[in-house]
Amino acid sequence: MTPSPATHPAPDADALLALAREALDTEIQGLQAMADRLDTRFVQAVHTVLACRGRVVVTGMGKSGHVGRKIAATLASTGTPALFMHPAEASHGDLGMITPADVVLAISNSGESEELTAILPLIKRMGVPLLAMTGRADSSLGRHADVMLDTGVAREACPHNLAPTASTTAQMAMGDALAVALLSARGFQPDDFARSHPGGALGRRLLTLVRDVMRPLEATPQVPPTATLIETMRAMSAGGLGAAAVVDDAGAAIGIFTDGDLRRLIERRESADLRQLTAGEVMHPQPRTVRPQMLAVEAADLMETHRITSVLVVDDGGRLVGALNHHDLMRAKVI
Template identity: 55%
Template sequence: MTETEAKKLCQLGLAVLETETQALAALQNRINHSFVQACDAMLHCDGRIVVIGMGKSGHIGGKIAATLASTGTPAFFVHPGEASHGDLGMITRKDVVLALSNSGETEEILTILPLIRRLQVPLISMTGNPGSTLTKAATVNLDVSVEKEACPLGLAPTASTTAALAMGDALAVALLESRGFSADDFARSHPGGRLGRRLLLHVSDVMHCGDEIPCVHPDTALDSALLEMTRKGLGMTAVVDTRQKVQGIYTDGDLRRTLDADINIHEARVEEVMSHHPRCVQTDNLAVDALSLMQQHHISALLVVDDKQVLTGVLHMHDLLRAGVV
């Protein structure tokens, strides 16, 4: 490819972005009373937001429905072509319908308008034609018209779909804020995602417990403590008294310091070389907070204790890696 050809491609790409930027800028004046009415209808919906749209508008509608659902506004997408063949039964009298059509004359949507009216549900339209049939039939219309498409032929939906998508995002975020939807709420609807894992997983969900905990008493011979560390494979052992109350910890790092000090590992007791006052967390702490503590103090394991400092588990960095918290 020549330099001239490459430059032309960049110019074409920039022209598309400029056209779509202008389309988005024009939407700012349309966050008005109609937008407020649409939000109010959705906020007071006792059912779900049913989003419909054909073709590219349908793809945008599917994304809007997904965004609404994941941000605290129950919603789903219904294909208008399928709606007239049975799927209209998904819409109930408690729902709100959000219909997308740039022309406002999409045949498959107009076909089911009488049935939507019969249900007497609020109908929010999102169109690019204020004089269209769909616009006039709607309870409230959101104007997403654009001056021109980014497509040089003026045929492929480009700027118009971008405008509709942005308006859908504006609705979703306005509703999110109005509902007081929190990061924890978001995580609960995204349990399989990274954010969900970071905000939902607690130390108790990933820690080692029971026989998996490396544990010795203060008067245990150091070589026996090393065997316990080897058996449990966590690079450390907790040191507890007879009531399982934490007295200290002995780690791989402590072992290196022991060897540097020329201490006889066959004669020393673990209490002589252990680290006192180890970093601890509790079972109900978030795993992500435990990770932060590890990173802050450059350690790879934490003891898990109850409110009386009794040992209940061990959390290792590898556990957080496996759980996807890191």
């Protein structure tokens, strides 16, 4: 039965902050002690996983199982194929997830979780390497393990020293340490991470190319250098880019004329007849350009550096193939 909120008076703000700081201090101390105990067994665990031709099958019960799911996900996203297997379901068929090419990573603070210890002999019989994260080397899990990583803590952050808190933080941190060591050993790079996260912000930044988001040639306003200013303005209005490319007879981008250029031109020539001007006379020659195969984020950096909102896209021969502006990058969530 859930106790009524009115059963005990609510602690004051200072008491709540003191409890929070005490919990954090307990977990920090547990992590520091675990770091101080790291030894060659960690190195052996890394080498065991690196030699694995299959996957890391992570298993754990209760809170350790929740941690195990996160560790499996972290490993999988950083270059080490991994999955989570529930130990209770393993006894009812899920043990078939494990193949001879795999490595098993079992997690239990006590090392005596009933559902986990029940499948340890079966795992050993399969000849699959068994890594363990446990707080007790003399536990059933510790004795069965080929490599044991000590994740023990002096006490839980729970004031009653009961709820798994500091111990699960230690397990989580050890899993992160293992993943980081493995990704470094594999030469895992940011673009590898992006390929595992194509829907995320990093994936978009590292995988999206200019050609994926640019406006094609047929949608890019363009005029010859002989076009009148009126014709250039009409092309700009029809294209909705806020700019028009000026191209020569060979299709090479030789200039650009923008809305901002038009405003500045009007301010400078208040009494002049602007209708007589041509695109070649008012354009910015040698405009900033990008290639279709460039990363879109590189194009965004170029635009930000030069404080421009549009850039022309050209091929290796300098011929216009499209255009890109700030709104295109925003729609693609590159910026």
